[in-house]
Amino acid sequence: MSRHIVLLLAALALAAPTPGRAQSTDREREQERIERERERERDRRERDREQAEERAERAREQAEARAERDREREQTRRERELAGALDTTVTFDARGTVNVSCPGGDVIVTGTARNQIVVKARTERGAIRFASSGGNATLEPAASRGCNDAHFELSVPAGVHLVTNTWSGSLRVSGVKGEIDAHAQSGDVDVRDAGDDVEVETLSGDVTIQGASGAVNVHTVSGDISLTGGRGTVEMETVSGDIELRDVVSSQVRTNSTSGDLTFAGAIVNAGRYQFETHSGELRLELPANVGAELSLSTFSGEIDSAFPITLTPGAHGIGASQAKKLTFSLGQGSARIIAETFSGDVTLTKTGRRP
Amino acid sequence: MSVYMPLDCDGFAAALADYLEGDAPDAVRAAVEAHAEECAECGALLADLQAIPVQAAALPALTPSRDLWSGIAERIDARVLPLERPAARTIVPARRSWARPAVAAAALVVATAGITYVATRARYEEMPAATASLPARSTAPESVTSPRQQVAVVTPPPSQSGGNGSGTTMGQPGAQRTVEKTPAAVAPLGRSPSGTAQLVRRETRRGDADSVMSATEPLYDREILKLRTIMKSRRSMLDPKTVAVLEQSIAVIDSAIAQSRSALAKDPASGFLANQLNHSLEKKVELLRTAAMLPART
Numbered sequence: 001m002s003r004h005i006v007l008l009l010a011a012l013a014l015a016a017p018t019p020g021r022a023q024s025t026d027r028e029r030e031q032e033r034i035e036r037e038r039e040r041e042r043d044r045r046e047r048d049r050e051q052a053e054e055r056a057e058r059a060r061e062q063a064e065a066r067a068e069r070d071r072e073r074e075q076t077r078r079e080r081e082l083a084g085a086l087d088t089t090v091t092f093d094a095r096g097t098v099n100v101s102c103p104g105g106d107v108i109v110t111g112t113a114r115n116q117i118v119v120k121a122r123t124e125r126g127a128i129r130f131a132s133s134g135g136n137a138t139l140e141p142a143a144s145r146g147c148n149d150a151h152f153e154l155s156v157p158a159g160v161h162l163v164t165n166t167w168s169g170s171l172r173v174s175g176v177k178g179e180i181d182a183h184a185q186s187g188d189v190d191v192r193d194a195g196d197d198v199e200v201e202t203l204s205g206d207v208t209i210q211g212a213s214g215a216v217n218v219h220t221v222s223g224d225i226s227l228t229g230g231r232g233t234v235e236m237e238t239v240s241g242d243i244e245l246r247d248v249v250s251s252q253v254r255t256n257s258t259s260g261d262l263t264f265a266g267a268i269v270n271a272g273r274y275q276f277e278t279h280s281g282e283l284r285l286e287l288p289a290n291v292g293a294e295l296s297l298s299t300f301s302g303e304i305d306s307a308f309p310i311t312l313t314p315g316a317h318g319i320g321a322s323q324a325k326k327l328t329f330s331l332g333q334g335s336a337r338i339i340a341e342t343f344s345g346d347v348t349l350t351k352t353g354r355r356p
Numbered sequence: 357m358s359v360y361m362p363l364d365c366d367g368f369a370a371a372l373a374d375y376l377e378g379d380a381p382d383a384v385r386a387a388v389e390a391h392a393e394e395c396a397e398c399g400a401l402l403a404d405l406q407a408i409p410v411q412a413a414a415l416p417a418l419t420p421s422r423d424l425w426s427g428i429a430e431r432i433d434a435r436v437l438p439l440e441r442p443a444a445r446t447i448v449p450a451r452r453s454w455a456r457p458a459v460a461a462a463a464l465v466v467a468t469a470g471i472t473y474v475a476t477r478a479r480y481e482e483m484p485a486a487t488a489s490l491p492a493r494s495t496a497p498e499s500v501t502s503p504r505q506q507v508a509v510v511t512p513p514p515s516q517s518g519g520n521g522s523g524t525t526m527g528q529p530g531a532q533r534t535v536e537k538t539p540a541a542v543a544p545l546g547r548s549p550s551g552t553a554q555l556v557r558r559e560t561r562r563g564d565a566d567s568v569m570s571a572t573e574p575l576y577d578r579e580i581l582k583l584r585t586i587m588k589s590r591r592s593m594l595d596p597k598t599v600a601v602l603e604q605s606i607a608v609i610d611s612a613i614a615q616s617r618s619a620l621a622k623d624p625a626s627g628f629l630a631n632q633l634n635h636s637l638e639k640k641v642e643l644l645r646t647a648a649m650l651p652a653r654t
Contacts, residue, residue: 143379185598185650203650204601221605221643239605239643258639259608279612279636298628300619324619324628343615343632 086121086128093135094157095178101140101165105150106187111158111175124149158195170205179214188223197232206241224260242281257281261345265352268293272336279343289351292334297349298326298341306349363391368398376405576637583644594650602647609643612636 092098094115100107105123117137121128126147130139139154141147150169156162158177166184173180177195184202190209191198197214200207206224209216215233218225224241227234230248236255243255248266255262257278264276265286274293276283287293287308297304301324310329340347363371368391374380375388392399591599616633623629 143381185595186601201646203598203646221646222601237639237642239639240608256635256639258605258612258636277635279615279632300629300632324623324626326628341628341632343612343619343629 084122084124086119086130088130089116089118090132090137091115091134092117092132092137092157092160094159095161096135096137096157097161097163098154098156099136099138099140099163099165100152100154101138102147102150102152102169103141103165103167104148104169105152105166106169107152107164107166107171108154109162109164109171109173109176110155111160111173111177111193112155113158114155115157116155117157118155120153122151123147126150128152230266268334268336268338270334270336273339274336275339277339277341278345280345281342282345283340283342283347284350285338285340285348286350286352287331287338290332291336292332293336293338294328294330295338295349296326296328296340297347298324298339299343299345299347300324301344302342303346304348305346307351308349363387365391365395365398368392368395372402372405573633573637576641579641580637580644583641583648586648587644590648590650594647598650602643605643606640609636609640613640 092115098109098117100109104126117132119130119139121130121139123141124147127142128139128147128150129142131137139152141150156176158175160176161178161181162173162176163181164171164173164183166182166187166189168186170188170190171182171184172190172192173182173194174192176191177193179196180191180194180198180200182189182191182198182200182202184200184205186204187202188206188208189200189202191200191207191212192210194209194212194214194216197217198209198212199217200209200219202220202223204222205220207218207220207226209218209227209230211229212227213231215235216227216230217233217235218227218237220238220241222240223238224244225236225238226244226246227236227248228246230245230250232250234245234248234250234253234255236243236245237257238260239258241257241260243257243260243262245253245255245262245264245266248264249269250266251269251272252274253264253266253272254275255264255277259280260278261281261284262276262278263284263286264274268274268287268291270292272293276285282302291308304325304327308331310327312327312329368388371380371384371388375385380388388402392402587602594602613633613636616629616636620626620629620633
């Protein structure tokens with residue numbers, strides 16, 4: 001019996017640690033599982049956080065890009081709005097002064113019967129500034145650097161004094177009855193129906209004036225000059241541009257060129273003075289058949305050709321000892337004086353309506 | 357904008373005009389001011405330029421105590437011609453390269469306007485006289501050939517007229533000196549007792565025809581040389597097309613001047629040829645003056 005007890009006890013003793021060990025292994029396993037679980041959880045959280053951060057970053061970038069795009073779009077819009085266009089109407093003194101300056105573009109000015117200025121100005125780039133104090137208005141580029149591909153269109157009270165500065169663009173003025181002062185470089189100047197004095201200066205731009213009641217004073221370097229329908233004093237000067245005067249009724253005309261030709265077809269007013277000078281250009285004078293004037297034609301080496309009979313007054317008609325010719329003679333009855341001087345250009349007199 | 361910053365002296369000079377006009381963008385204004393603080397010379401220039409309008413505004417309005425024109429007209433009639441020297445002296449010398457052409461151009465406008473006045477006056481007074489006196493001239497040729505009286509408008513000797521007639525022919529020292537040192541010998545403009553019209557008439561002490569030339573010509577030549585210098589310095593500021601137009605036109609005028617001079621050498625008595633030469637010289641001065649005043653390219 002006691003052996004049985006001993007055996008039982010021994011068996012128990014042997015059996016007893018086994019469940020303890022098993023229990024301990026389970027705990028460890030559990031522990032490990034939890035650890036793994038925690039780790040996975042940490043990883044997941046980490047991943048989530050990273051993903052969230054990435055998403056946030058992307059969102060932020062997108063937002064920034066969007067904002068940038070919006071800003072650019074807004075700036076472009078503002079620039080276009082500010083620079084590209086100016087439409088305005090202001091009341092203005094009928095005899096005020098309007099200054100227009102357009103370094104890179106065309107200008108059109110029209111005189112109207114209304115006492116207001118209507119401005120329609122466009123530029124491809126560069127803002128426009130228009131300021132008016134009621135009697136003095138200025139339309140010009142806002143920046144000193146100028147504007148590109150501009151197109152300025154204004155209607156102004158007909159009686160204003162117009163002052164323009166253009167560079168390569170053209171200027172067209174019509175119906176302005178006040179004084180006109182136009183300065184251009186290579187751009188052409190076209191003036192119609194001027195009512196007062198017109199003064200134009202260009203470098204290489206051509207000048208065309210049709211209808212001018214006041215004095216016309218034009219200076220160019222190489223630009224051609226054409227005046228049709230001038231009624232006031234005419235003074236024109238150029239280096240190599242051609243000068244053409246048609247339907248001019250004026251008592252005082254003076255032209256001067258170095259190599260440019262001159263064509264004059266107009267009235268010879270009693271007591272008027274007409275003086276045409278050139279170095280190597282040709283002088284073509286179309287005079288009315290009944291012209292009354294004392295003429296004085298001088299040339300050093302050019303030819304003199306006249307459709308009018310020339311009756312020379314007695315005396316020498318050479319100039320000094322050289323080959324130069326000077327012819328002084330009268331046509332009809334009248335006290336006008338016509339003086340034509342060339343160095344090497346020809347002088348041709350024709351009767352109005354007939355070509356040589 | 358970055359091209360303006362930081363500014364050196366040349367950049368400062370280039371931006372100065374806009375700055376003074378109030379047209380410079382803020383960045384440029386700042387750069388100009390910064391440079392003016394750094395550089396004593398530019399700073400002094402800026403201070404001077406800013407002070408001018410202020411001081412000018414403070415000046416009292418002056419009324420001349422008597423009519424000065426009669427005195428001025430008398431002096432012009434007396435052919436005392438070195439106009440441009442006193443005019444140039446009254447101008448404060450400019451320190452910067454940009455200012456020099458502008459100031460010089462302004463001075464030359466004054467000087468050349470005087471010459472233009474003298475030359476055109478001569479021309480207009482000469483013209484009716486020439487026509488009216490043609491028969492008289494044929495009967496009184498001695499007035500032209502008199503050893504004591506020389507027509508002043510004569511081409512320079514071949515050695516000096518060989519050029520193209522541009523400013524390079526300037527400096528006929530002998531003739532120039534004669535004009536300046538013997539103003540009393542220069543007779544007033546007008547017709548001679550014989551009625552022969554001459555642009556400028558005077559007695560020469562040497563009686564040497566070669567040493568005599570147009571009283572206005574050395575002045576023209578000096579102006580041309582100065583304006584040429586201005587134009588050269590402004591060349592880069594102008595549009596190349598503009599420069600081309602100017603150069604071509606100057607060539608046209610130079611050829612006219614050369615032709616007139618050569619014709620005048622053969623016929624020194626011709627008032628007509630002298631006139632032609634004066635026209636061309638005047639035109640050249642005008643053209644160069646225009647070039648000096650042209651706005652810079654935009």
